[in-house]
Each structure stands twice: as structure tokens, then as C-alpha cells.
Amino acid sequence: MKPIQIIITEDDFVSAMVLKKVLQASSYEIIGIATTGEQTLDMLTTKRPDVILMDITLGGELDGITTTEIINARYGFPVIYISGHSDHATLEKVVGTNPGAYVTKPYDERELYMVIELTVSRYRREQDMQRYSQELEEKVKARTRALDKVNAELKQALAREQELNDLKTKIVLNVSHGFKTPLTSILSSSQLISKYAEFDHELAPKFQRHAARIEKAVQNLNNMLNGMLLIGKSDEKKLQALRQQIHMPTFISELLEMVKLAHNFQVQISVNQQHVPEFIYSDLDLMHQICDNLLSNALKYSPEGGIVKLDLGEREIACLSRSRIGESGSPSASRTSFSNGFSAPRMSD
Structure with missing residues (x-):
């Protein structure tokens, strides 16, 4: 030493x-x-x-x-x-x-030795503590600089991601709006073809059949575009629920007709609306979009001959899909939930 x-x-x-x-x-x-x-x-x-x-x-x-x-x-x-x-x-x-x-x-010599040893020992400890404090301070500064750098990079990444999201939303909205006009023209044309096919003509049945196919395809595309517009508005935080009075029997009838027209699946659709009043207050477009998405997904993943059950509650919408007949020949207990406890806009005033 x-x-x-x-x-x-x-x-x-x-x-x-x-x-x-x-x-x-x-x-x-x-x-x-x-x-x-x-x-x-x-x-x-x-x-x-x-x-x-x-x-x-x-x-x-x-x-x-x-x-x-x-x-x-x-x-x-x-x-x-x-x-x-x-x-x-x-x-x-x-x-x-x-x-x-x-x-x-x-x-006294012994007293002097003791005083010197204690004084130097205290001084060296203080020096060690001071060095340790300085080293710790430098480490903290270095770590702070590193964190500041990471935060700056993270902010830049978030800014770039936000720019990409904004660009994606604009593209979705522009494309969706761009398709709306030609789809409307196609739909109008198919309706005119159907009207002309009402006259006596040997090809009238074919006209009507092709016009129905065109109208079905247009409605499918229109539903997809409505979904894209809904996502775009949601991303831009511009989605607003417009409450209005909805006649539920009419709403359900139109919904089933639209879904059956859009899908050719051999699946039975069962609707339970016992707990829903005849009139409710909600956003009609959002209701259509929610129920159409639930039913479309359930039909898409249901086996042929299966059953899709749509439960409409006062505060909840659920769609369940199951097979009508299991492998043993008896009704299958297996079921898949596509939206269990899906939270929808309040459906009662």
C-alpha cells in the first residue's frame, strides 16, 4: 500500500x-x-x-x-x-x-499517529465518493444522451408512421369516392336493362338474369367501399354516430335480403330479435355495416348446411355459427363465436 x-x-x-x-x-x-x-x-x-x-x-x-x-x-x-x-x-x-x-x-506521538490516520482515511473516502459521484454523473449524462437519441428516433418514426397512415387514409378515401361514381352508373344501367327486359323478347330472361348479376356485384362492391370509407373516417377520427329512428323489422328484412343477394352460401340464417323494441335510435349506416360484417364473416366460415344465428340485444349484437349435423349424425355441439359481446352503439333511447 x-x-x-x-x-x-x-x-x-x-x-x-x-x-x-x-x-x-x-x-x-x-x-x-x-x-x-x-x-x-x-x-x-x-x-x-x-x-x-x-x-x-x-x-x-x-x-x-x-x-x-x-x-x-x-x-x-x-x-x-x-x-x-x-x-x-x-x-x-x-x-x-x-x-x-x-x-x-x-x-503525544501515538495521538499524532491516530489523528493522521483518521484524517487521511476520511479524506480518501471523501475522494473515492467524489470520484464515484462524478463517474455516476457521467454515466447518467451518457444514458440521458442515449435516451434523448432514442426518443428523437422514436418521434421521427412515429411522425413517419403518422404520415404513412394519413397517406393511406387519403388513398382509401380517394379510391373509394372514385369508385362510387362508376358503380352508380353501372347500377343505373343494370336497372335500365332489367326494365327493358320486361318487354316481350326471346332474350328477356337472359337480360334479367345478367342484370341481376350485375346489380349483385355492384352492391357487393358498394358494401366494400362503404366499409373502406368507414375505416378511413375512423382513422381520421371523423367518424360520428348520427342517431335516428330505425324500424327494426324493416331493417332486419332489408339486411337479410342484402346479405342473401351478396352470398350464395347454402346456410340457414336465424334471427333472434325478441329483446329489441320495434323502434330504436341508432346510426343506420353503422348498424348496417356492423350487422353486414358479422353475417358475412359467419356465412363465409360456415359449412354448407350450417346455421348462422344473429342475436340482436338491446345493448349487444352477437353472431354465432355452427354445423347443423355433426359427424355422428346428430346436431354438433361445436360452435364458433365471431363476435361475442360485440359492443355496438346504444340501441335504445
């Missing part, structure tokens, strides 16, 4: 040499002897002692107390006073410099 390094500041050279021999006998390293405060300060420009032994009465303009104040301000090295002064006024001045200890002359 590195020996404790000491600077002695003592105006009496003989006393300084005696003190040096006493300390060296205990394996302390004396790295300098000064007789004035000015000499001590000059030494500290090149030396780094562990402790300074300071007499109060010194030659030169600076006494020991003033020299210690300067050392505290510039370097922070611990100072132990060794002096013959023990009056109250001197002690008050000494306390103001926050010394490591105060030893009166004549000193």
Missing part, C-alpha cells in the same frame, strides 16, 4: 526536522518542509500530499490559518494544525477553516 505523503509547515526548522524523524519512524513519507505559508503554496503547485501538518505562527506574511483557507479554496487537501496556541480566540479561527484535526504542542 502506498505510504501516506505529508508536507510539514513549521517556522522552526529544528522542530520540523524532529517531527520529520518521528513521522518517518512510522513509515510516513515526508515530501516537503516549508517554513512559511508562501513556500507551502508553492509546493502544492507540483505536489499532491495526503495531509499537511500546519503550525499557526509562521514566517512570512501568511499565518497558518490564512494559508489553510487558501489551501481549502484551491486544493481541498486536509490540514492538521500542530500549535502551542490553545486560547479561545485562536480556536474559533481554527474551527472556521474546517481542519482535519487540532494537536497542541507538545504532542
Whole structure:
């Protein structure tokens, strides 16, 4: 272990040499002897002692107390006073410099060793704590810089994602609106074909059949576009529920007719509306979209000959799909829920 390094500041050279021999006998390293405060300060420009032994009465303009104040301000090295002064006024001045200890002359060697060891031990711990604090502060700063960089990158990524979402929404809305006009024209044309097919003509049945196919395809595309528009409005946070009075028997009849026209699945549709009043207040477009999506998905994933049950509750819409006949020839207990507890707009006023 590195020996404790000491600077002695003592105006009496003989006393300084005696003190040096006493300390060296205990394996302390004396790295300098000064007789004035000015000499001590000059030494500290090149030396780094562990402790300074300071007499109060010194030659030169600076006494020991003033020299210690300067050392505290510039370097922070611990100072132990060794002096013959023990009056109250001197002690008050000494306390103001926050010394490591105060030893009166004549000193006891064992007491001096103990004071030096305690003072240096405390100083080294303080230095270690200071270094640890600085290292910790640097780590915190480095981590903060790293977090700031990550946050900046995350903000940029979120901004780019928002731009892409906005672009996607605009494309969906533009494409959907763009298709609406030609689909309306196609639908009008198919209706005209159906009207002309009512006249006596040998090809009239074929006209009607093809016109029905066109009208069915147009309605399917129109439903898809309505769904895209609904998603686009939802992404833009422009979706608003417009409550209006809905006659439920008419709504259900039109819904089933539209779904059956759009799908050719050999699946039975059962509707339970016992808990729904004849009239409700809700958004008609959202109701159509919700029920159409539920039924379409249920029909798509139901086996031929299966049953799709649409339950309309006062505050809930659910659609269940199951097989009519299981492998054993008896009704299958297996069922798949496509929307269990789907939360819809409030369906009663």
C-alpha cells in the first residue's frame, strides 16, 4: 500500500526536522518542509500530499490559518494544525477553516499517529465518493444522451408512421369516392336493362338474369367501399354516430335480403330479435355495416348446411355459427363465436 505523503509547515526548522524523524519512524513519507505559508503554496503547485501538518505562527506574511483557507479554496487537501496556541480566540479561527484535526504542542506521538490516520482515511473516502459521484454523473449524462437519441428516433418514426397512415387514409378515401361514381352508373344501367327486359323478347330472361348479376356485384362492391370509407373516417377520427329512428323489422328484412343477394352460401340464417323494441335510435349506416360484417364473416366460415344465428340485444349484437349435423349424425355441439359481446352503439333511447 502506498505510504501516506505529508508536507510539514513549521517556522522552526529544528522542530520540523524532529517531527520529520518521528513521522518517518512510522513509515510516513515526508515530501516537503516549508517554513512559511508562501513556500507551502508553492509546493502544492507540483505536489499532491495526503495531509499537511500546519503550525499557526509562521514566517512570512501568511499565518497558518490564512494559508489553510487558501489551501481549502484551491486544493481541498486536509490540514492538521500542530500549535502551542490553545486560547479561545485562536480556536474559533481554527474551527472556521474546517481542519482535519487540532494537536497542541507538545504532542503525544501515538495521538499524532491516530489523528493522521483518521484524517487521511476520511479524506480518501471523501475522494473515492467524489470520484464515484462524478463517474455516476457521467454515466447518467451518457444514458440521458442515449435516451434523448432514442426518443428523437422514436418521434421521427412515429411522425413517419403518422404520415404513412394519413397517406393511406387519403388513398382509401380517394379510391373509394372514385369508385362510387362508376358503380352508380353501372347500377343505373343494370336497372335500365332489367326494365327493358320486361318487354316481350326471346332474350328477356337472359337480360334479367345478367342484370341481376350485375346489380349483385355492384352492391357487393358498394358494401366494400362503404366499409373502406368507414375505416378511413375512423382513422381520421371523423367518424360520428348520427342517431335516428330505425324500424327494426324493416331493417332486419332489408339486411337479410342484402346479405342473401351478396352470398350464395347454402346456410340457414336465424334471427333472434325478441329483446329489441320495434323502434330504436341508432346510426343506420353503422348498424348496417356492423350487422353486414358479422353475417358475412359467419356465412363465409360456415359449412354448407350450417346455421348462422344473429342475436340482436338491446345493448349487444352477437353472431354465432355452427354445423347443423355433426359427424355422428346428430346436431354438433361445436360452435364458433365471431363476435361475442360485440359492443355496438346504444340501441335504445
